[in-house]
Amino acid sequence: MRLVQFNTLDHYGGAAGMATSLHHFFKERGAASTLIVGTKLGADAATIELGAAVRQAVANQPLLGRSVTQSVIAALCLRRRLEAAMGREDLGAPESRFLDTLLLDNPDLILCHNLHGGYFDLRSLPALARRHPVVLLLHDPWLLAGHCAHSFDCERWTDGCGTCPYPGLQYALRRDSSHGNWLRKKRIYESCRLYVVTPSHWLMDRVERSMLKPAVVAGQVINNGVDQRVFHPGNRETARRELGIDTAEQVVLFAANGIRESVWKDYATMRGAVAEAARMADRPIRFLAVGEDAPPEQVGTATITFVPYRSAAELACYYQAADLYLHGARAENFPTTILEALSCGLAVVATAVGGIPEQIRGLQHDGDESGLNRYARNSATGILTPMGDRAALSRAIGLLLNEPDLRRQMSASAVRDARQRFSLEGMGQRYFDFFTDILHRKKDSQVPHGR
16 A cells, blocks of 8 residues: 655644654555655655655756746745735645646555645645545644634634634634635535545534535544553653652643643643642642743742653653643644543543543543533543633542542553553554545446446
């Protein structure tokens, strides 16, 4: 099987981690896998930076062909600048228009992760889909809306966008062109026949209600998985010695890129919840925020320590050193960090947004009237709270930190559930099965009638 994947990056971020994990998994299973990215950060020989590779391929063309291609790219770049000046959404760099003729070596199937980020012109999609089976793996709902990667409580994406309540969200608009952007995407999809994968039922439901739906030949929910050879339970005392963390402290961990400034995360609510929980605790609490380099903070009796971005192996050590994983977010799909925490045996307290309720088996507990938590002590893996509810988040933190026996029970359930549902091997096999089915569909459609 010859596979090509696209993503904005090959490292840094959940989508990049998933693309790279699948890339290596496919190669280990004997597939010929190529990863094409907007910006290449790693050293993998089978990972290609799209813009640089196209420019090199153009330079290698005969003089006449090179001149024509360069003229077309220059004209498309000019149009891109004019559209940006008009406040329209950037659909991406024009180099991707030449993927099929200059880079792709007749792949059996193309898997697209994030197509936003400016490296891939979405108008390239119909041509690719005419020549190859194309699978869209949605890590967020950007493909479904007039500009934003998440829409919070806005439902305008279901019927045309316009009068955007969040024009400043990623990707920000100079003026409200959301309706026109929505129509452009709709027209692109009308020329496509696509396959869709989402990590969560939450996101697949949004696909079913979107302008993408008519273009979907088949869709499947495949939960993300993590490499449990890396993310697994470890000895807490040993991990803390390696990281220089006091064994007397209770450690609450959160991991994300750009923690304090991310519009999708809810650092302020997490910070306040940890401070409230610390006031009721009989031991010092340290909130470890991994993914940002910043000075430490003291919030009441709680200490907040920021840790810059870490590799997977280093991050696993932080999970193993922690007592609890905290994930406060305003918008999410299916965060990989929660799967990593569960795989390492951490109970998780998280806000019930996006696909997070599909990841965590919430504990039924006294005083909870949210209706989010339905599992008994012997099967629960965490606690879910309403988005932005600092008091509920604080109570959940306090409950789990003050009951070590419950935490141990939930830890065992978390590891067991993660092995069953969120392993890299299980995820990879489900992709292989889906891809095989797609290729069988393609083969059957090419059989002449009457045979």
